[in-house]
Amino acid sequence: MKKILKTKLPELWQKIDADFDLFLPIEKNKTLNFSLWKEGEKVNLDRVRTNASPKHLVFPQTETYLKFKNENKKLSLEVVEAEGDEYVLFGVRPCDVKSFKLLDNIFLRDPVDTYYKVHRDRGIIISLGCSNPEDTCFCTSFGVEAASAPEGADIAAWDMGDSFLWKTQSEKGQKLMESVEEFFTDAHEKDLKTLEHEKDNIREKLKELPFSNIDLSKIKGTQQEIFDQEEIWNEFSEKCLACGTCSYLCPTCHCYDLCDYKGSNKGEKFRCWDSCMSSDFTLMAHGNPRTSQMQRLRQRFMHKLVYYPKNHEGVYSCVGCGRCADRCPVHIDIVKIIKKLGGEKNEL
Amino acid sequence: MENITKKIRAVAKQALINKEIDKILGWKKGDLWSESYPVFITKPEDADSLIWDSFCINNLSKYLIKELPKYDKIGIFIKGCDSTSFNQLLKDNRINRENVVLYGIPCEGMVDPEKVKKIMLNDRVTRVKKSENGFTLTNKNTSKDVLGEEIKYDKCLTCTSPNPVVYDQLLGDVVNNNVNREDRFKGVEEIESMTPDERYNFWKGEFQRCLRCNACRDICPACSCVKCVFDNSDAEISGKAKTEGEDTFFHIVRAYHVAGRCVDCGECARICPAGIPLDKLNRKIIKDINEVYGEFNAGLDSTTPAPLVTFKLEDADTFSKQGGK
Numbered sequence A: 001m002k003k004i005l006k007t008k009l010p011e012l013w014q015k016i017d018a019d020f021d022l023f024l025p026i027e028k029n030k031t032l033n034f035s036l037w038k039e040g041e042k043v044n045l046d047r048v049r050t051n052a053s054p055k056h057l058v059f060p061q062t063e064t065y066l067k068f069k070n071e072n073k074k075l076s077l078e079v080v081e082a083e084g085d086e087y088v089l090f091g092v093r094p095c096d097v098k099s100f101k102l103l104d105n106i107f108l109r110d111p112v113d114t115y116y117k118v119h120r121d122r123g124i125i126i127s128l129g130c131s132n133p134e135d136t137c138f139c140t141s142f143g144v145e146a147a148s149a150p151e152g153a154d155i156a157a158w159d160m161g162d163s164f165l166w167k168t169q170s171e172k173g174q175k176l177m178e179s180v181e182e183f184f185t186d187a188h189e190k191d192l193k194t195l196e197h198e199k200d201n202i203r204e205k206l207k208e209l210p211f212s213n214i215d216l217s218k219i220k221g222t223q224q225e226i227f228d229q230e231e232i233w234n235e236f237s238e239k240c241l242a243c244g245t246c247s248y249l250c251p252t253c254h255c256y257d258l259c260d261y262k263g264s265n266k267g268e269k270f271r272c273w274d275s276c277m278s279s280d281f282t283l284m285a286h287g288n289p290r291t292s293q294m295q296r297l298r299q300r301f302m303h304k305l306v307y308y309p310k311n312h313e314g315v316y317s318c319v320g321c322g323r324c325a326d327r328c329p330v331h332i333d334i335v336k337i338i339k340k341l342g343g344e345k346n347e348l
Numbered sequence B: 001m002e003n004i005t006k007k008i009r010a011v012a013k014q015a016l017i018n019k020e021i022d023k024i025l026g027w028k029k030g031d032l033w034s035e036s037y038p039v040f041i042t043k044p045e046d047a048d049s050l051i052w053d054s055f056c057i058n059n060l061s062k063y064l065i066k067e068l069p070k071y072d073k074i075g076i077f078i079k080g081c082d083s084t085s086f087n088q089l090l091k092d093n094r095i096n097r098e099n100v101v102l103y104g105i106p107c108e109g110m111v112d113p114e115k116v117k118k119i120m121l122n123d124r125v126t127r128v129k130k131s132e133n134g135f136t137l138t139n140k141n142t143s144k145d146v147l148g149e150e151i152k153y154d155k156c157l158t159c160t161s162p163n164p165v166v167y168d169q170l171l172g173d174v175v176n177n178n179v180n181r182e183d184r185f186k187g188v189e190e191i192e193s194m195t196p197d198e199r200y201n202f203w204k205g206e207f208q209r210c211l212r213c214n215a216c217r218d219i220c221p222a223c224s225c226v227k228c229v230f231d232n233s234d235a236e237i238s239g240k241a242k243t244e245g246e247d248t249f250f251h252i253v254r255a256y257h258v259a260g261r262c263v264d265c266g267e268c269a270r271i272c273p274a275g276i277p278l279d280k281l282n283r284k285i286i287k288d289i290n291e292v293y294g295e296f297n298a299g300l301d302s303t304t305p306a307p308l309v310t311f312k313l314e315d316a317d318t319f320s321k322q323g324g325k
């Protein structure tokens, strides 16, 4: 385990920035998001949750993969390579680290999504323990370890007040660590003790959170039975604005649409984020199988709580990051849905 | 506030029992201190879950578009900004006045949870309560007094109609918030004082963060088209692509589309997950309308014709000379 004083961070950022694109939680115009670091940017490592998740780094909101041209009645195609350099992502919270694994389950299984793979391979992920979880966090319900080093992080870090402790967990992480070793010292026995203490602290805080006791096992019934509870789906969807805030901010939502830009003799094929909340979601040549907002809202939660687990050994497609609970303009969120499906009377 | 909660419950219950209304739209408290959210009630016994507190920010008017076709008569609670929104929906012929019973609530301003968190972040706030001069924030161990200005929503700090401008019954005493009408244009003036390049870059930087989630459109009472052009896949501009051109196009079309109909309720800016100050864009247009056609506030009533859809010979701009660049 290594240790770095916080006063050394600016130098560390510079060093990493020289070799990689460095993405940090940067505060700008009332929002906190993972953005490319530049000297002078306001880095905020205290607040746990960025507005949007860092999924845009591995799954860009819009990505062109083919350009086409029609010249003198001859069609030419040009494949566009995935853009972007090698990058380091520092300060990823354990829930967001886990979300990458959930996206891997989709994009890296056969047939592998080559664009996603390139973005994924180019990144080094440094996680940061959640010293100060927010009211709307409920990661524990999804087995996320907000205190320990999360699986999938190349390096795991903890905020120790005036310093950070770093633990390398992969070859990629080891290589990065070697290139910046000069800023670090070895952690002492005492530091490790303090870390254990800090981890206990975090666990205590997590227990006290308002949503810490969300219990998914209370959701009973077969897929069909849950699907058929139209009264519940109607109650929620009645109030849903059908905006895409929940899906666009969510680290695990991964639906996309394939579209064309069509010029008179040339164009581009690209893919972009879709949302089950938009009216043309699942629109096909024959028409749209989901014609009401009830059906679309139901899709969002069935996908997270039923379909995804069915296809992935019981793993839910939610990491309890709480973004939907924090940002849905009308306070529809997965916590309320879980409680309602689990039979709690007083929801809604 | 507790008094108004009592009134809300009593009024809702009675109206449902007497069948004066079939459904009532109000607010309910969630699990968190900051969470008061829309609830639709049809059974009199459920009326006891209705509340009124400093977090009842959601405007219920727009729901009438979808709810009215299902019922003969709907009751709805309405704050100042919600009432101007209601008038706009009336003016746009999206709802019928006869099918709605309006219970007006004079509003002292709503609390922005983000601002509270800034003051007491990580201190686990458990309650925010109105006090004599402002609010008291409480957590497990301590409490802290803050002034209203510190934690109210930006939109409430410049609110010019805290009292409902239309209602059937008023629950509560009229409030006076002493806002200078011109204050709301300060943000616009800052941008106006920039050079054209600076202005361009300012908006470019803002729009860059747009997620294209459409929440600004979906919450807006002036955005009430049956099918939005951005949802029309046949029009080939549904524009899900996240590119500079599409983002700018979306925002400019939206701003112009609500020009003269935007009631300045500030909801678009409040709910934008990317923190884009859409209020400044809308208010620029409101300010221009005021300067060119005389003061006009959309939603103050439901009958005055909007300046951009009417032409009078004495209009400042007679269209007889070439305008713009």
Ligand code: SF4
Pocket (backbone or CB within 6 Å): A246, A249, A250, A251, A252, A253, A304, A317, A318, A319, A320, A321, A322, A323, A324, A325, A334
């Ligand atoms: S559903 Fe909500 S809580 Fe779960 S991962 Fe998505 S945004 Fe986070």
Ligand code: SF4
Pocket (backbone or CB within 6 Å): A239, A240, A241, A242, A243, A244, A245, A246, A247, A277, A327, A328, A329, A330, A331, A332, A333
């Ligand atoms: S953010 Fe809320 S209102 Fe918007 S689509 Fe999602 S659930 Fe509906």
Ligand code: SF4
Pocket (backbone or CB within 6 Å): B057, B079, B080, B081, B082, B107, B108, B109, B110, B153, B155, B156, B157, B159, B160, B161, B162, B163, B265
């Ligand atoms: S804008 Fe005015 S009426 Fe609306 S919530 Fe704020 S103070 Fe109340």
Ligand code: SF4
Pocket (backbone or CB within 6 Å): B209, B210, B211, B212, B213, B214, B215, B216, B217, B271, B272, B273, B274, B275, B276, B278
């Ligand atoms: S609400 Fe904000 S992020 Fe969403 S489309 Fe509107 S401006 Fe963009």
Ligand code: SF4
Pocket (backbone or CB within 6 Å): B216, B219, B220, B221, B222, B223, B258, B261, B262, B263, B264, B265, B266, B267, B268, B269, B278, B279, B282
């Ligand atoms: S544009 Fe914004 S401020 Fe204007 S009416 Fe719509 S939501 Fe309200």
